[in-house]
Amino acid sequence: MKTVTIRTAKRQEMIDVTGRLREFLQEEGLADGAVIAFTPHTTAAVTINENADPDVRHDMLLGLAEISPDRRAFKHGEGNSDAHIKSSLVGCSELILVEEGRPILGTWQGLYFCEFDGPRNRKLIFKKV
């Protein structure tokens, strides 16, 4: 198991952590199997999506903000219920397949840490499954 720290800079942000995943595979010498990437936060998430055009990230964050906006009827005093919802919609973990020491990802896929209530210091955990 390895915990990496991530310093986010904005309220909403998608940070490419595919390199961190590859580092973990190398350090572990994991040739074949699966790895979970898990974040222990309730206003963040982990997802796999396009890592080519940065406009996709822009659009995803914009779309998620439209899907889960702040709402008047929310009661939670911290005012970040929109982010809690985004966290459960996107999910706090991804399971990544590994073969020949490399993550099985499509041509356009990268692994992302999603910040929904930053800026904050965040943790991302990798573990063999």
Next chain:
Amino acid sequence: MKTVTIRTAKRQEMIDVTGRLREFLQEEGLADGAVIAFTPHTTAAVTINENADPDVRHDMLLGLAEISPDRRAFKHGEGNSDAHIKSSLVGCSELILVEEGRPILGTWQGLYFCEFDGPRNRKLIFKKV
């Protein structure tokens, strides 16, 4: 593998099942690895989110109802298509990491069974992965 039963009381409800997960780990004597929590229902889900302020649960259910309302154009005769959609958005399983016999969860994280079309008798399955 262990199947636990859950009696839900409302149409929409988030029930903290972290204690059930800890019980499973103790019974299995699982020290290190991962556990899947899976629900075999199509209008329910499993998620990890805040277990401190109950207002977060209130806001999450309210937000999900806004995101996936009942819609006139729905054709399914049971009238619960909104709940089927919520089930696939939130997801019917979570993979939980385990170390030293304890689930790896953040300070504010708990495991939740999400009812979207209750009240009903529901099942939740735990299994080592």
Next chain:
Amino acid sequence: MKTVTIRTAKRQEMIDVTGRLREFLQEEGLADGAVIAFTPHTTAAVTINENADPDVRHDMLLGLAEISPDRRAFKHGEGNSDAHIKSSLVGCSELILVEEGRPILGTWQGLYFCEFDGPRNRKLIFKKV
């Protein structure tokens, strides 16, 4: 690991791949454990939901299109950002439990490949975890 190919026929479509999963289990002779179903695409997804009434699929796709429509403010030149968002909301993988050679699925559950930007030739990967 096994890669199956799927030819989708519409822009949005849910294709039942439970039979493909059962085939994989038979070929592998997997009696007990778990299998991941993963799609290496960024505008597709994998989910578990009802496989009885086809109207549920109709309603799910309709609901998802309402939840993540095309939006004017999107910048991505391909014009499919709505589909990227759906992919991360539904998720690109499912973990399926296996006992006695059979997937543990509820009475009404089936495994679905979700196309959000078709028609295309797609891949779905099965692997023991």
